[in-house]
Amino acid sequence: MRGLAAVVLAVYGVVTAHAWCTKDDAGTVVRQWSQAFGIGGNGNREAAIQGGSGFFIQLMRDEPVMRRLFANVSGDNTTSPVFGAHALRVITGLDLCVNALVDIPVLEKLTSHLADQHGRRIGLQPRYFDMHLKASGDGLAELVDNFNMDAWYNCMGPIFKSITTLLH
Ligand SMILES: *[C@@H]1O[C@H](CO)[C@@H](O)[C@H](O)[C@H]1NC(C)=O
Numbered sequence: 001m002r003g004l005a006a007v008v009l010a011v012y013g014v015v016t017a018h019a020w021c022t023k024d025d026a027g028t029v030v031r032q033w034s035q036a037f038g039i040g041g042n043g044n045r046e047a048a049i050q051g052g053s054g055f056f057i058q059l060m061r062d063e064p065v066m067r068r069l070f071a072n073v074s075g076d077n078t079t080s081p082v083f084g085a086h087a088l089r090v091i092t093g094l095d096l097c098v099n100a101l102v103d104i105p106v107l108e109k110l111t112s113h114l115a116d117q118h119g120r121r122i123g124l125q126p127r128y129f130d131m132h133l134k135a136s137g138d139g140l141a142e143l144v145d146n147f148n149m150d151a152w153y154n155c156m157g158p159i160f161k162s163i164t165t166l167l168h
């Protein structure tokens, strides 16, 4: 009996490992994300750069060791255009993930590409991504009325988790 339970749990675990969020939650996240940044179309590039920079400034303050990771993108000068471009790149990557929430095959290709890209970075730790997930949710809550934090975690949690799979 115990053996069967273990097998059932193991199978269940495999099935849910890549469970993405519901269509309802995905719709909410896409709508609220575009309310905050709307990078595509009539997007606000300045808001995106500021939102992205804010996160890294906070991260480097909380984790000084992170400065070394961002040495090549002017991590020591967060007002420089090089750093701003980096922040925009990260927000744009997040934007691609958010919009792929409604197209799971695209989302899976994207997350496996991002996992591959980040898996080769020495010094990256999964908890930095947990911090990013939380910081971006907190940041959006300030930009969007009635921000749905549950939907954010339901949808973005699995994305951030899948990006860090090669870091363990
Ligand atoms: C920074 O750039 C230099 C020269 O292009 C490269 O050798 C180095 O590996 C880079 N460092 C990081 C952390 O990407």
Ligand SMILES: *[C@@H]1O[C@H](CO)[C@@H](O)[C@H](O)[C@H]1NC(C)=O
Pocket: 077, 078, 079, 080, 081
């Ligand atoms: C940071 O970058 C800005 C914009 O390029 C520049 O004006 C400023 O002097 C730089 N600050 C430092 C400390 O290098």
